Amino acid sequence: MADGAPPRPDAAFLGVERSLSGRAWRRRDPDPAEVRALVQGHGLSEPLARVLAARGVAAAGAVAFLSPTLRESFPDPSSFLDMDAAAAAILDAHATGASIHLFADYDVDGAASAALLVRWFRALGREVPVYVPDRLTEGYGPSVPAFDRLKAAGAELVITVDCGAAANAAVAHAAAIGIKVVVIDHHLMREDPPACAAVVNPNRPGCGSGQGNLAAAGVVFVLLAALNREGRRRGLFADRPEPDLRQWLDLAALGAICDVTALTGFNRTLTRLGLGMLGQWRTPGLKALMEVAGGLPDTVAASHVGFALGPRINAAGRIGRADLGARLLSTDDPAEAAALAQQLDQLNRERREVEAAVAEAAMAQVEARGGVDSRSVILVAGEGWHAGVVGVVAGRLRERWRKPVIVAGVDPVAGVARGSGRSQSGVNLGGAVQAAWEAGLLLAGGGHAMACGLTAALDALPALEAFLDARLAGQQAEARQADTVDIDVLVEPAAATRALLDSFNAMQPFGPGNPEPLFAFSGVTARDPALMNGGHVRCRLTAPDGSALRAVGWRLADQPGGEALLSGAGGLAVAGRLKPDDWNGRRGVQLEIEDVHDPRRA
Structure with missing residues (x-):
């Protein structure tokens, strides 16, 4: 374990001010006294106690968090x-x-x-x-x-x-x-x-x-x-x-x-x-x-x-x-x-095929239009885009461009577009859509902070996009500043064991409000990189001492982080989530990559 005293909360962790995805890395900074209290009072490991304390779980509330009950x-x-x-x-x-x-x-x-x-x-x-x-x-x-x-x-x-x-x-x-x-x-x-x-x-x-x-x-x-x-x-x-x-x-x-x-x-x-x-x-x-x-x-x-x-x-x-x-x-x-x-x-297999086609067309439209960096929301629409998958595609585009995305299917006969949106943390897309409805820009619409659905006349789409762009500009600017990679623990590949992973199961379930711990690895080389179907990347992250960790980057191949991995680059800093790797009964771990930093391309 290579996990010393935390730096200032505003300092870039491992010096990563701008990773290959454009994000700064920060280290979650718990109160050392709370970490000690969790270790001593509840017998927790130091890494687990550190992560819990960084999420605001105090020693006094540890039992309620780790063993919650309906009664309480x-x-x-x-x-x-x-x-x-x-x-x-x-x-x-x-x-x-x-x-x-x-x-x-x-x-x-x-x-x-x-x-x-x-x-x-x-x-x-x-x-x-x-x-x-x-x-x-x-x-x-x-x-x-x-x-x-x-x-x-x-x-x-x-x-x-x-x-x-x-x-x-x-x-x-x-x-x-x-x-x-x-x-x-x-x-x-x-x-x-x-x-x-x-x-x-x-x-x-x-x-x-x-x-x-x-x-x-x-x-x-x-x-x-x-x-x-x-x-x-x-x-x-x-x-x-x-x-x-x-x-x-x-x-x-x-x-x-x-x-x-x-x-x-x-x-x-x-x-x-x-x-x-x-x-x-x-x-x-x-x-x-x-x-x-x-x-x-x-x-x-x-x-x-x-x-x-x-x-x-x-x-x-x-x-x-x-x-x-x-x-x-x-x-x-x-x-x-x-x-x-x-x-x-069977329907899910068919859905994946339809989704892949719509996603390809939607991404091509975004890239052809350009100017993504200057917009606070992305709205794309296409004829024949299946209404059943536009929400999933919006989520994929949001992951790539890290801002709210609305994808709509066009019905040229009715003259309407029906779409679904997914938002970035800190940007209330549902609230903006509600405001657009109140402003008369939608035929129907609603949702919550992270997702929305809407129906609009085709000729209203430009005005709708301009309205949402202006409405969300301030929130998106703040969200961009807050869109950091928050590292929980710095480890060496040799220390990324199944025992370490299992110790964090007490924190489950993971999701919004209780994010899965992010582990960082510094100075590693991407060995044996391989491009997989679907644009995924596999490799082994190898440390200077020869220890290695299996890793996968989902849909990363055509992005800068995936390109660095596929090139076999060394000296990388990689952040991700540890997952069980039970193939053929091995009971190991692998890393699902969240972000990659190459100091030579900073």
């Missing part, structure tokens, strides 16, 4: 605006035998949210149908035609999950045709909520829950607690067991991870405990999907959800039947789960 962190459901009204409206409908239907978004969070409610009602002996709109023909969220279909199906109460907070007109139509609506959402919303029985959203103006980082599945999980509480008050469980919510923690974790929410506070507890429940593989759909994705891991991490389960569930809403994800997560039939998992796996 669960919020009072009544702290959510309209939560009690929502529980009452739902149980009133259940008591009178009214026809209850769910309306869910077509992504993972929507599917998980719907499955939570389906399973809660099933525990009461009732099956509740789920309506999921088609992304291409219906678009996002509730609509007038959708409510007309639900009315024709006999719906008397509709619970929207992961959508509905901005659907004022559609919800008003539902009321006009005699449908009661309860909205459960987490997206940014306007001051005036839809007029309905209840609107539960921790990001609703006036909500005092303090749980704005929850995904919709997390909000639904709290709703289930409110339903249990109200059900007890009404004697609903006098002749049947009260549903045990802990059995569905895996679904709450699924929504939190796949919607890229901040894993802090109660949301982190849900996710941590949910991953533990997921590892028991009690939900047939999740077990079947993981089996087709490569087999059941010994220990489930957030990465298994984000990179194996999530994309396959999302594939249904992107290029297949929108309701497949909700059906997979709701079924208790292993045979049905296996069949649905196979469908989703």
Whole structure:
């Protein structure tokens, strides 16, 4: 371990003021006294204690962070605006035998949210149908035609999950045709909520829950607690067991991870405990999907959800039947789960092919236009770009250019562009899109800080881009200054062992709000570099003493860092995340490269 006293917080770590990706390196600088207290009071290793202290985990709060419990962190459901009204409206409908239907978004969070409610009602002996709109023909969220279909199906109460907070007109139509609506959402919303029985959203103006980082599945999980509480008050469980919510923690974790929410506070507890429940593989759909994705891991991490389960569930809403994800997560039939998992796996393969073509065209458009450095947001649009993959492509472009990106598919017949955006940390893209809607530049739009969806007239795109560029200029400038590579630990390749990696598992789950530790290696040479399909780069990072570490840089080949690795350059500084390398039972580690610095090209 080569990890001495930390430099000043504003000093460039290892002298890296501008890496090959254009970022400065900084070292996280914990309070030495807190590090000692964590080591001495909790028996933690010095590297782990250092990383925890740098993230603000004090010795007094270490147990709550390392061993969180629902009892300690669960919020009072009544702290959510309209939560009690929502529980009452739902149980009133259940008591009178009214026809209850769910309306869910077509992504993972929507599917998980719907499955939570389906399973809660099933525990009461009732099956509740789920309506999921088609992304291409219906678009996002509730609509007038959708409510007309639900009315024709006999719906008397509709619970929207992961959508509905901005659907004022559609919800008003539902009321006009005699449908009661309860909205459960987490997206940014306007001051005036839809007029309905209840609107539960921790990001609703006036909500005092303090749980704005929850995904919709997390909000639904709290709703289930409110339903249990109200059900007890009404004697609903006098002749049947009260549903045990802990059995569905895996679904709450699924929504939190796949919607890229901040894993802090109660949301982190849900996710941590949910991953533990997921590892028991009690939900047939999740077990079947993981089996087709490569087999059941010994220990489930957030990465298994984000990179194996999530994309396959999302594939249904992107290029297949929108309701497949909700059906997979709701079924208790292993045979049905296996069949649905196979469908989703095939759809995911097709999605990857479509995504690659759109990504290539979108990147070419960005590069042809030029001027990326002077813009605070990138907006590209193309005819024939599949609406189901534009969000994923926006995320890839955001990773490359490190600023908010909106990618839109053009419908020349209708004269509109429908797009999805992904943002950079510190830049509230959803808020800017909301402002654009209020300014009359959008036909529809909404989202949250890190993601958005929108529909605009084709002739409005230039004005929209100019508006967003001006609106986000200040935030993007600040975000660029803050866009550093924050190093946790400096190590030698010989010290990057499986034991070191395993010691950091206590910090999981990793994600926004609890980033995975970044390890730095100095003075290494890229040996045996190889270009892989997909633009990935593999090599061995070799130290002067001959010790080496396997490393991979995803989609790095055509960027300066990848070029340096492929050239076999020496004297490099490399930062990345240690990952298990269990190929052929070796139980080793490899580095997933985040950034590369070449002092000769500084």
